Amino acid sequence: SVVIAVAVSVLVLLAVLAVFADWIAPYDPLRQNLIEAMQGPSAAHWLGTDDLGRDVLSRLIHGCRIAVIAAAEATTIAIVLGVPLGLFIGYRGGWWDWVVMRMVEAIVSIPGIMVAIVIIAILGTGLHRAMIALGILFSTSFLRLARGVVLAEREEVYVRSARVVGASDGRILLRHIFPNIAPPLIVQITLTVGAVLLAEAGLSFVGLGVQPPHASWGTMLNTAAAYMDLNWFLAIPPGLAIIVTVLSVNLLGDVIRDSVGRGIAVEGKPETPAARFETATAPAIAADDPVRLRTDDEVLRVEGLEVTVGGGVPVITDLSFGIAKGETLGLVGESGSGKTMTGLAILGLMATGIRITHGSIRLNGRELRSLSPGQLEKVRGNEVAMVFQD
Incomplete structure (x- = not known):
């Protein structure tokens, strides 16, 4: 969408300004000229000057570098401290988990800025020391995220199977459990x-x-x-820079959060295993087939639906049905036959690795597969919904 394009453009511009600040800034951000102090925007100084006559635009551009360094440094420290420890205590459990979680609860029970101030009081002031303090503070979020995923995954069948075949704990954590933390980890970042x-x-x-x-x-x-x-405009450039940058990052995070775990509708390629189930034309509709027969008051029409998982293994093949206004349709089948997957495919809520490779899904005459994520989001809950058995 336009909003996301603008957010990404802002972040790209921020990165460019941070890298090339020395060449882009019109003045030295530290050069003082008291004669030109407290000036408003002009042709010589687009955003004016501060109390020491320093160019505000040049200082704003060099501030981009500080913002990028701070974000990268503190976030990296938080990931390095929080994720491995969260994986470890979630997998081992016992007193390791109890001790660490009591420490985390003690930290998060105190306002974050107070924790950061205490750490800075110990380490000293300065950008890098402040980022170490923030990294320690935000590592608790990554620790709890990693721990929660491990607690949910460690009793799964694939983990038990890995133990049976002799896989080490480290291999199970890194090769089997860690990939499950990647999607929520990106959102948390x-x-x-x-x-x-x-x-x-x-x-x-x-x-x-x-x-x-x-x-x-x-x-x-x-x-x-x-x-x-004396000069109220001095607060506008840095204030807008903070608002726009943080808003852009959060918008990008919302998009990633909404897209994580969703399938991507793509056309099946001939070389994939699912290609053998595809036909060049839509499936024929038999006149004596009440399930496939189209009606004028039809609300939902699913035609030739095919859903694959992994490298193209089909889980639903050539599924077609129609539901007219006032009708109730029951899908009957054993566990794992694709009943729930059919509903998820209609709503576009399929997990990562599962995708629609063929077919048509029309709701009130509109093709759902052609809708953008934003348009589909408006359809869900307003025109079609799913009540999960859980």
């Missing part, structure tokens, strides 16, 4: 990046993050707050 950007700006604002005279969005807001009566 985007959420953490947005939170880190806000936290870094807040710590720099109160003097615990980036130290003057270096440029960061938080220090620029600190300066703007001191001179709000």
Whole structure:
């Protein structure tokens, strides 16, 4: 959608400015000129100057570099600390799990900014020390995420089978369980990046993050707050930069969250195993077949539906039926025959690795497979819904 395209464009621009700040910035962000202090936007200084005559645009561009470094550093520390420990305690359980989780609960029971301030008081001020503090703080989210996935997966049949064949605990965690944490981990990373950007700006604002005279969005807001009566515009550029960047990251995270676990509708390729079930034309409709016979008041029409899993192994092949207004249709079959999968395919809620390779799904005359994720989201719950047996 347009919103997502704008969000991605903002993040790409942020990365470009961070990498090439020295060449893009029109002035040295540290160069002072007291004669030009507190000027508004002009041809020479597009965003004006601050209390020391430094160019606001140049400082804003160099602040992009600080934002990228802060987000990357704190998020990496959080992942490195939280994910392995979460995998370990979730798999081993026992007193390891009890001790670590009591420590995590103690940390999360205190406001996050207070925990960060205490860690910074121990380590000292500065960008890298502040990011270490934020990394430790946000590692609890990754730890609980990894632990939750392991607790759900460690008793599955495939894990027990791996133990039976002699696989080591490390191999089971890395080769079998860890791939299941990848989708929610990606979502958590985007959420953490947005939170880190806000936290870094807040710590720099109160003097615990980036130290003057270096440029960061938080220090620029600190300066703007001191001179709000003289030049209110000083707060606008860094404030907008923080809002737009965090909003873009969160929008990207929402898209990833909505798309994780969904199947992708693609056309089956001839070389796939499912190709042998495809036909060049739509399945013929027998006049004496009441299930396939079209009617004028038809609400839902599924035609030649084929769903595959993995490398193309079919789980539903050549499924066709129609439901007219006021009708009730029952799908009868043994467990695993594809009843639930049919409903998920209609709603577009299939898990990763499962995809529709052939067929048509028409609801009230509209082809659902041709809808975008946003359009399909509006259809679900309003025009069609599914009540799960759980």
